[in-house]
Amino acid sequence: MSRSGYYAWRDRPVSPQAQRRAQRAAAVREAWALSGGRYGSPKITAALRRDGERISHKTVAQLMRTQQIRSRVVRKYKATTNSRHAYPVAENRLNQHFVADRLHAVWMADITYIATDEGWLYLATLEDLYSRQIVGWAMDQRMTQDLVLRALDRAVQRHRPPAGVIHHSDRGSQYAATAYQQELRAYDMVASMSRKGNCYDNACIESWHSLLKKELVYLQRFKSRADAQLAIFEYIEGFYNRRRLHSALGYRTPQEVATAARQSVS
Numbered sequence: 682m683s684r685s686g687y688y689a690w691r692d693r694p695v696s697p698q699a700q701r702r703a704q705r706a707a708a709v710r711e712a713w714a715l716s717g718g719r720y721g722s723p724k725i726t727a728a729l730r731r732d733g734e735r736i737s738h739k740t741v742a743q744l745m746r747t748q749q750i751r752s753r754v755v756r757k758y759k760a761t762t763n764s765r766h767a768y769p770v771a772e773n774r775l776n777q778h779f780v781a782d783r784l785h786a787v788w789m790a791d792i793t794y795i796a797t798d799e800g801w802l803y804l805a806t807l808e809d810l811y812s813r814q815i816v817g818w819a820m821d822q823r824m825t826q827d828l829v830l831r832a833l834d835r836a837v838q839r840h841r842p843p844a845g846v847i848h849h850s851d852r853g854s855q856y857a858a859t860a861y862q863q864e865l866r867a868y869d870m871v872a873s874m875s876r877k878g879n880c881y882d883n884a885c886i887e888s889w890h891s892l893l894k895k896e897l898v899y900l901q902r903f904k905s906r907a908d909a910q911l912a913i914f915e916y917i918e919g920f921y922n923r924r925r926l927h928s929a930l931g932y933r934t935p936q937e938v939a940t941a942a943r944q945s946v947s
Contacts, residue, residue, distance in 0.1 A: 702744075708734060709744045717920065719896040721752035727932035753900055768857035771872035775849050779885050781811035784942040785842035788816065788870075789886035790832070790850040792824060793893070795913070797903040804893075804913060805832040805855075807848075808886050812942065813927050814935035815889070815917050816840050820910050829855045830864060837868050844869035851875045851883050893921075 712728045713720055720728065722742040729736050745751060781787045787810035795802040803824045807817040817836020821828045836842075848865055850856040852874045865872050875882030897916045903909040926932045 705734075705736060705740070706744045706748060708732075709741055710748055710750060713745070713750050716925070717896070718750075718753040719925075723928065724926050724932070727926050727928075731926075731932070753896075768854065768859065769862075770852045770857060771862075771874040773876055773882060774847055774871065774873035775882070777882060777884070779810060781809075784811050784939055785809060785816075785840065785846050786811055787847045787849060788836070788842075789883065790829070790848060790856065791883055791886040791890060792829065792853070792855065793890040794824075795894075795898050795903065795909050797906050797909050799905050802903075802906045802909050803828060804890075805829045806886065806889070807832055807836045808889055809935075809939070810885060812935045812939040813885075813889075813930060814922050814939050818917060820906075820913065822906060824855070826855050826858050826860060830861060833861070833864060833868075842868075846870045847873050849873040849875075849883065852877060 708729055709725055712725045716724070716728075722738055722745055725745070726736060726738045726741045729741070775787070789808045789810055790806070792803055792805045795804060800822060802820055802822060804818060804820050805828045806815050808814070809816050817832045817834075817839065819828055819831035819835060821831075833848075846868075848870045850873075855861065856874070862872060893913070893916065897912060898909075901912070903912070921935070923936045924934060926934060927938075930938050
């Protein structure tokens with residue numbers, strides 16, 4: 682190339698098309714970064730469209746490949762259910778029909794575990810089936826009846842649900858125990874439990890725990906239980922409930938769905 686040709690190329694203004702592509706690439710990277718690197722191309726597309734950007738999923742995927750960014754997703758197993766007990770077991774009222782027509786119609790409950798350098802940390806959560814919001818949660822170093830009771834009490838105190846909420850869980854001893862069942866009756870809730878050995882009967886909340894691990898737990902090492910508790914708190918209250926777009930909710934956040942539901946009946 683001639684000297685004059687090089688300078689002509691160097692000084693040529695950037696085309697509008699190239700500027701537009703650079704702006705879109707920056708927007709894709711920003712949406713990915715705001716999600717903590719958790720979003721893949723479908724959710725980034727939805728996030729940009731919510732902000733008024735007319736962009737296709739194909740374009741987003743291409744821009745992610747160009748910038749070498751992708752969703753940070755990784756996959757351990759530890760049993761959290763002990764169904765070998767003498768407590769009565771409630772009827773399965775859902776039968777894998779995971780649909781709710783209103784807020785606080787069905788709450789899904791389960792326990793999961795998080796590895797730390799100090800040992801296991803257990804997390805008990807309750808998820809509202811309609812909004813997919815985590816309405817109550819508690820953490821402890823032991824998987825006890827008190828753990829699930831604290832999660833339940835916090836959910837009720839925070840959301841004040843109407844009578845008749847269906848509380849669905851596995852048939853683990855923590856949920857089947859007399860004290861827990863008495864608490865459900867005190868709150869006018871209706872107990873429902875999965876069939877023995879059928880993980881699909883509690884699929885929604887188990888799916889949420891899987892999401893928590895893929896988007897947070899498996900991506901870092903926790904030196905202490907306190908570190909894990911802080912990170913989980915920030916994930917639930919700072920990201921998942923308030924900011925994470927949910928495909929089953931039409932790419933809205935759980936809080937947006939819950940707020941809209943409350944406003945529609947007020």
